[in-house]
Amino acid sequence: MKKINLSSTLNVFESLKAGEEVALSGVIYTARDQAHKRLTESIKGGKPLPITLKGAVIYYCGPTHTPKGRAIGSCGPTTSSRMDSFTPLLLARGLKGMIGKGNRAKEVREEIKKYKGVYFITYAGCGAFLAGHVKKSKVSAYRDLGPEAIMKLEVKDFPLIVAIDSRGKSIFKEQTFKK
Amino acid sequence: MRKIKAEKIAKAVTELVRQSSFFLRGDVLSALRRSYSSEKNPRAKKMLKAILDNASSARRKKLAICQDTGLPVVFMQIGQGVAVTGDLRSAINKGVKDGYKKYYLRDSIVIDPLERGKPGFSSCVLHTDIVKGDKIKLTLLPKGFGCENKSQLKMFKPTASIEEVKDFIVKVVKDAGPDACPPYVVGVGIGGTADHAGVMAKKALLRKISSGKSELERDLLKRINKIGIGPMGLGGENTALAVHIQTYPTHIAGLPVSVNISCHALRSASVTL
Numbered sequence: 001m002k003k004i005n006l007s008s009t010l011n012v013f014e015s016l017k018a019g020e021e022v023a024l025s026g027v028i029y030t031a032r033d034q035a036h037k038r039l040t041e042s043i044k045g046g047k048p049l050p051i052t053l054k055g056a057v058i059y060y061c062g063p064t065h066t067p068k069g070r071a072i073g074s075c076g077p078t079t080s081s082r083m084d085s086f087t088p089l090l091l092a093r094g095l096k097g098m099i100g101k102g103n104r105a106k107e108v109r110e111e112i113k114k115y116k117g118v119y120f121i122t123y124a125g126c127g128a129f130l131a132g133h134v135k136k137s138k139v140s141a142y143r144d145l146g147p148e149a150i151m152k153l154e155v156k157d158f159p160l161i162v163a164i165d166s167r168g169k170s171i172f173k174e175q176t177f178k179k
Numbered sequence: 180m181r182k183i184k185a186e187k188i189a190k191a192v193t194e195l196v197r198q199s200s201f202f203l204r205g206d207v208l209s210a211l212r213r214s215y216s217s218e219k220n221p222r223a224k225k226m227l228k229a230i231l232d233n234a235s236s237a238r239r240k241k242l243a244i245c246q247d248t249g250l251p252v253v254f255m256q257i258g259q260g261v262a263v264t265g266d267l268r269s270a271i272n273k274g275v276k277d278g279y280k281k282y283y284l285r286d287s288i289v290i291d292p293l294e295r296g297k298p299g300f301s302s303c304v305l306h307t308d309i310v311k312g313d314k315i316k317l318t319l320l321p322k323g324f325g326c327e328n329k330s331q332l333k334m335f336k337p338t339a340s341i342e343e344v345k346d347f348i349v350k351v352v353k354d355a356g357p358d359a360c361p362p363y364v365v366g367v368g369i370g371g372t373a374d375h376a377g378v379m380a381k382k383a384l385l386r387k388i389s390s391g392k393s394e395l396e397r398d399l400l401k402r403i404n405k406i407g408i409g410p411m412g413l414g415g416e417n418t419a420l421a422v423h424i425q426t427y428p429t430h431i432a433g434l435p436v437s438v439n440i441s442c443h444a445l446r447s448a449s450v451t452l
Contacts, residue, residue: 034295061246062246062247062285062287063246063285064242064243064246064248064283064284064285065283065284065285065286066283067241067242067283070240070242073242073243073246073283073285074237074242074243074244074245074246074248074285075246076245076246076247078247078325079325079328079358079359080358081358101325101357101358101360101411101412102356102357102358102359102412103356103357103358103412121411123226123229123230123233123411124325124360124411124442125230125233125244125245125323125360125442125443125444126229126230126232126233126245127233127242127243127244127245127246127247128233128234128236128237128240128242128243128244128245129229129232129233129236131236131240131242132236144297145297145298146286146297146298146299147246147285147286147287147298148298161413171413172357172412
């Protein structure tokens, strides 16, 4: 398993290969459906964004409430494909990494290649286990969205698998299931 | 006539919230353990290990098994010899709300499906059946929406073959692909009306996990586990833990088939009052 610390370098993202396992440490931001909608509306309307997208890693996650004495509640990934239509614009604005579950549209895979980003997946339906890898959490924007607010998370050795690498190679492509 | 106070029902529902959110159902846990032992693909095995570790983390740390604490679906079997004093529907919603708040679960419900707005805890979906006796059986199924989104209904012609029906059920699982947290439990409702088939598909998820009660269920499970989606969609032989089918008489002009998929975190809890 490759250890990556976001505070030191992002360049390493480009060397990652689909299927590789990664333990990620550093700052990531949660954002799911409604946050994506708002970010996109702001970009299109030329308004300032509440977070810096350049070099950012977004985690498709809406955690439960944080129980007393804990850093975060249950916090697993949500279905990434719902964010597909918003992703190309965010990549164009500098988004570097995405974390979620499940496959992405072909178009997203091509844009990931174009902008040399990475799409990771993590243990789906394992929010209690993943909570152990989050050291701090704080609402960063859109508090009115409740669990869909953008949260800043400080993660330590967060377990990931590279699902689509910066060359556009996907872990899902080789699967035998077809529609 | 036996009487039950609505407040008692509210408290019972709150307890069901606790049980279903922190403790994976025993039969689901056993099925996952069997999958873990039988899985030959090393990566799939690792995923199944993580799922089992997650269940023990949830239990130990009192954290929700999954952050998607679902849309609470409540099934009630009301004995015809029992009377509820007070407001039953409000009591159930209160019980759910109190539980979700008390146990730090997620506000995942928007009041207006079109306007959306800030999510909260209300309201649950309530299904009631009138049965014999003087008791009330309550079952809470917090249904995550990653898998609920993969539900499908098809109104077949009455002359459709069983093969066509089977192909459709397998296709629904293929369409879900890696997105909805496999290994899945596949609930199927066949017959009745469009709405009734949907309720049967959901109720089929409540049945204790088994490798198949009928030839049809066993055959479908075999076919689904050959697709190769595997745990978390990275390949393997465990795409589904079970296929559960419920049937009901239907009309000469039709054949409704509804499929409701559950993720591996199939949670539910029951109590009889």
